Amino acid sequence: MTIHTQLAELLSYIDSQAEPRIVFDKDYTIIAANKAYRATYGDNRSLVGRHCYEVSHHYTRPCDQAGEACPLKSATQTGNPQRVLHIHHTPRGEEHIDVELSPIRNANDEIVYYVEMMRTVRQASTRPDKRGLVGRSSEFNKMLGLIERVATSDAAVVLLGESGTGKELVAQAIHDSSHRKLGPFVPVDCSGVTDTLFESELFGYEKGAFTGANQRKQGLVESASGGTLFLDEIGDIPLSLQVKLLRLLESGTYRRVGGIEPLRADFRLVSATHRDLKSMVMQDTFRKDLYYRISTFPIHLPSLVERREDIPLLAETLLARIRTDRPFKLSQDSLNLLASCDFPGNIRELRNILERASLLADGDTILPEHLDTELAAKADSTSATFIGQEIIPLDTLEQHYLQWALAHFGTDKKTLALKLGISERTLYRKIQS
Numbered sequence: 001m002t003i004h005t006q007l008a009e010l011l012s013y014i015d016s017q018a019e020p021r022i023v024f025d026k027d028y029t030i031i032a033a034n035k036a037y038r039a040t041y042g043d044n045r046s047l048v049g050r051h052c053y054e055v056s057h058h059y060t061r062p063c064d065q066a067g068e069a070c071p072l073k074s075a076t077q078t079g080n081p082q083r084v085l086h087i088h089h090t091p092r093g094e095e096h097i098d099v100e101l102s103p104i105r106n107a108n109d110e111i112v113y114y115v116e117m118m119r120t121v122r123q124a125s126t127r128p129d130k131r132g133l134v135g136r137s138s139e140f141n142k143m144l145g146l147i148e149r150v151a152t153s154d155a156a157v158v159l160l161g162e163s164g165t166g167k168e169l170v171a172q173a174i175h176d177s178s179h180r181k182l183g184p185f186v187p188v189d190c191s192g193v194t195d196t197l198f199e200s201e202l203f204g205y206e207k208g209a210f211t212g213a214n215q216r217k218q219g220l221v222e223s224a225s226g227g228t229l230f231l232d233e234i235g236d237i238p239l240s241l242q243v244k245l246l247r248l249l250e251s252g253t254y255r256r257v258g259g260i261e262p263l264r265a266d267f268r269l270v271s272a273t274h275r276d277l278k279s280m281v282m283q284d285t286f287r288k289d290l291y292y293r294i295s296t297f298p299i300h301l302p303s304l305v306e307r308r309e310d311i312p313l314l315a316e317t318l319l320a321r322i323r324t325d326r327p328f329k330l331s332q333d334s335l336n337l338l339a340s341c342d343f344p345g346n347i348r349e350l351r352n353i354l355e356r357a358s359l360l361a362d363g364d365t366i367l368p369e370h371l372d373t374e375l376a377a378k379a380d381s382t383s384a385t386f387i388g389q390e391i392i393p394l395d396t397l398e399q400h401y402l403q404w405a406l407a408h409f410g411t412d413k414k415t416l417a418l419k420l421g422i423s424e425r426t427l428y429r430k431i432q433s
């Protein structure tokens with residue numbers, strides 16, 4: 001088969017697909033786009049002959065030169081298909097897109113084209129949204145990429161992150177993207193549970209199993225049947241209960257308290273902890289066998305400081321979620337203050353600060369004085385150290401300043417470059433140097 005026949009067949013195949021697909025060459029030039037792609041990304045101009053990064057990203061250069069991972073580069077290097085999570089421009093605004101790119105070879109086994117398939121991720125938004133996850137920083141996108149990869153399997157996921165980083169919301173997002181999404185999502189807080197309570201809560205009990213058990217009660221494992229069981233703070237479960245949990249996971253069966261009949265469990269397990277499970281295993285406070293059972297697929301949830309760039313978006317989202325009766329906005333000074341703080345309590349702390357501020361503000365704008373005073377003091381000391389007490393090379397100073405500017409105003413790099421008086425290209429070059 002000649003390469004032209006092969007290409008013609010490929011084009012007719014992609015046109016029949018419901019999800020956006022394009023074929024492009026080694027120079028990122030689009031050779032064909034299917035109907036779904038034309039409907040999603042098309043403007044009035046022809047797409048053929050244009051660069052994929054220009055159409056989907058509005059970039060003037062390939063993604064890897066603009067601070068993102070380029071699947072074409074890695075597919076060429078490895079010769080294998082590549083999957084990445086990108087933010088694309090669509091007529092609905094920017095969206096998280098799960099991109100899968102496959103190289104196409106000619107009869108001599110040389111890569112001649114690439115097919116890219118795109119799927120919109122519905123579990124997260126790049127703009128303020130009434131519910132679900134919001135974020136657009138690279139740390140957030142990395143996490144979202146992992147959520148997307150694991151969601152469709154039945155693998156046990158463990159979410160590792162500090163308190164308030166959104167573990168429950170992520171667990172819900174995994175459930176919502178899974179084939180169990182129409183089943184129940186059952187969260188269980190494992191902290192502070194006692195032996196007997198945990199067993200009867202989790203497995204249920206038979207009538208007469210103990211004093212007060214007047215009728216049979218369904219346990220949480222049974223409630224989660226066909227869905228997802230989310231064990232929050234799994235690191236807090238005492239050793240005596242860990243063995244019971246392990247038995248459930250290994251055998252896939254359980255008994256109600258006071259019951260003899262083994263019942264079949266049917267749930268997908270997502271667990272979460274802020275503890276360092278590996279070192280707990282070393283110290284013999286967490287069973288090694290249970291650790292391996294629950295952690296097939298660990299996902300690190302970034303702290304708010306690791307995704308500082310998301311603070312303005314999160315603040316706007318949380319404010320709208322807290323107060324729906326009247327809209328609030330944050331003054332630029334308030335945003336600057338928030339963007340320069342360390343949040344040991346992460347997103348939960350940010351939400352609490354905003355809730356308090358919304359009650360203190362009389363107008364519709366949150367000003368620095370409405371924010372936590374302790375926070376303000378901490379932020380002041382941060383900026384004082386930035387001003388510096390010693391002479392440092394100008395290049396280093398520029399890097400420090402750029403990091404600060406990116407953390408505060410990095411969401412819109414085009415505007416940031418404009419404000420800095422440099423081209424967007426120069427900005428990316430300086431960030432990467």
Ligand SMILES: Nc1ncnc2c1ncn2[C@@H]1O[C@H](COP(=O)(O)OP(=O)(O)OP(=O)(O)O)[C@@H](O)[C@H]1O
Nearest residue numbers: 132133134135162163164165166167168169347348
């Ligand atoms: N990406 C996000 N987008 C929007 N809101 C978020 C996001 N992540 C977390 N939140 C919000 O932050 C708050 C804390 O999140 P959540 O309760 O899921 O954290 P957690 O890690 O489970 O906390 P803990 O470990 O203390 O139980 C919630 O109000 C949640 O809705």
